Amino acid sequence: MTGERQPAGPGSGALLGPADVRRLATELGVRPTKRLGQNFVHDPNTVRRIVAAAELRGEDVVVEVGPGLGSLTLALLPVCRAVVAVEIDPVLAERLPRTVREHAPDLADRLRVVPADALRVTAADLGEPVPTALVANLPYNVAVPVVLHLLAELPALRHGLVMVQAEVADRLAAAPGSRTYGVPSVKAAWYADLRRAGPVPRTVFWPVPNVDSGLVALTRREPPSNVERDKVFAVVDAAFAQRRKTLRAALAGWAGSATRAEEILRAAGVAPSARGEQLEIADFARIAEAAQER
Template identity: 70%
Template sequence: MMARGEAALLGPAQVRELAERFGVRPTKQLGQNFVHDANTVRRIVTAAEVGRADTVLEVGPGLGSLTLALLDVVDAVVAVEIDPVLAGQLPETVRERAESLAGRLAVVPGDALRVRADMLPSVPTALVANLPYNVAVPVLLHLLAELPSIRTALVMVQAEVADRLAAPPGSRVYGVPSVKAGFFGTVTKAGSVGRQVFWPVPQVESGLVRVDRFAEPPWPVDEIHRKRVFEVIDLAFAQRRKTLRAALAGWAGSPAAAERRLLGAGIAPTARGETLDTAAFVRLAAQADAQSASS
């Protein structure tokens, strides 16, 4: 790994100066809270465990705090930025503060929720980002589905969302984000981040979540199969208080048909969605396919 220190990282004064220079006023609509603490961005990069061989996809680089820290240690950063002003200014900021590293950065203007593999100038191996909190889970799931080349993801999200993503089955906050993230790999919490390292200071605490994609997927991961599994997950949690026999009756055609599929997948019809792990939902979707093929 390359020694740190080539990039001049941003502090509170530099973040405010850049925002004023570019005429940027952080908006809640875009979920803009800019990190201004060098130790925090270094900690994120360390937790991501990325190195010179990696091409990192960064979402919402903003003024460039995390971008500069990433450029110190990886050969390429592809930054997706929805704000046209910030997207246009980021290369200049990098040239000013890390001229020798500027060639490692590529900026893709646009919405991360619409990113496709063919829109990127290079193939990312890792996702490292301070995700906009209002769309954090949809962005994470979309990128993991769209970019199978991403082997690891280290994202900063709202603390409550971090808890949900990494929650085990049966826990109070276990739900749709937990199960869907688990479709792609192992999900763990990687630390907490206080409010005071952001400008403006958010109303909530933040957390780091790491996803390590399965090296050998334990189930089919093609788009058609993933959508079928995710449909079952959504239906199971749409009515959390109901048993799966009742909650999935419409999907299966009747309560009796739902029971047959559940039993075929080794799941008690009286169970609730919050007690099942991702593997159980995969088996359930497979049962539906099998019964449809035999009918």
């Protein structure tokens, strides 16, 4: 593309190894906390694998959530136009540009650090150029809310790859009818197609977490309906609040009565005896549309 920044060569910049990660943590007095979900990747092969699986293009602007000490950041910079790193820890946010200058000085101008909470960050906070891809090692405790928030807030995000707890990866990528299919699966499907993109062993992190991780790839798609997203999500929440009940019973409170819920379900072409775990996002959208029309 004319005028677009071209990716640097694959050898640009040096990645962080275990000794580098511990040295930086000691220098900054950083003790990883469970509250912030901090587990730092210290294996260069893992970050290379993540970047390769993300299938980034040279014109992509990547938003990275929780860059930490910079392991993944350094692997991202050579293959994209820019990285917008959102870091809630002020100490880590301040140190990251210097780390990039030390390890990849020719790529330092591609980095922009935003010291903010990813759950509250806005498109205006991230500035221009707008992010087109999400690649991140997400804190376990906020992974799903962060993904949903960024997909809602940043419509220019077209694709991405996130590393999350293995159980969360299963939920995000689950299909209707599976044991792990639930609210995260349905709401994420409003924005994108998601799939598992491989496992990540716990040994590549410091400190070593008690669980394994997994990669989830996402590709943006158009919402399945023109009805307001919040109205569809209200149906989803009601259906899974009482997961074991039929939709006729589970949606009674949302609709006003079980009889009313059955009328809406039939109008939407959904069996009142079905359960929420059997429905796709398009089915929930039809229910919301039927309720709106009636």
